[in-house]
Amino acid sequence: MGTDWPDFTLFAQGDAGQGAVKVEPGAEPTINAEQPPFWIYVVPLALTFGIFYFLFILPEKKKAQEKEDxxxxxxxxxxxxxIGGVYGVVASVNKDGEDVLIKIDEDKDVKMRVTKTSxxxxxTGKDETKDADKTA
Structure with missing residues (x-):
């Protein structure tokens, strides 16, 4: 009994001419296949980011800008x-600070101080008619 091992040929892809792995006794297997180009990996990633940007980030930026305006x-x-659902009329706006004084009831002169972000x-005129229709 000898210690000679037979040569093994493994076929990773199709026929022996493409992607065949030749294993010699005591040697590391090598693959004769080429790596795919770099853009194969980058294009799907870029497309995913682009879709994510246009569906999620851009609309949120637009909403934030409208709210700031x-x-x-x-x-x-x-x-x-x-944001709590309180209707009122702006009595004064503190330009330096972040608060607004809102008149809630005209008859009793009830006012409430809230932050601008609230x-x-x-x-507007269209919203007033919609609100009047809901209460009627």
Missing amino acids: LLGNLKKNDKVVT IARVI
Whole structure:
């Protein structure tokens, strides 16, 4: 009995001419296949990031910019709704600070001080008619 091992040929892909692995006794196997180009890995990753950006990041940026514009243009006598659902009219806006004084009840002169960021939206002419229809 000899210690000679037979030569093994493993076929990783199809026929013996492509991707064949030749294993010699005592040697590391080598593969004669080429690596795919780098862009094969980069293109799907870039497409995934692009889709993610246009579906999630861009709309959120737009909403944040609209909210910033809304709070920056807030002025006296604007009708607003807070994030808590309180309707009121802006009595004064503190330009230096971050607070707004809202008049809640005209008859009893009830006012409430809230932060600018707690203003959810400014009610325009269209919104007033929608709100009046809901309460009627």
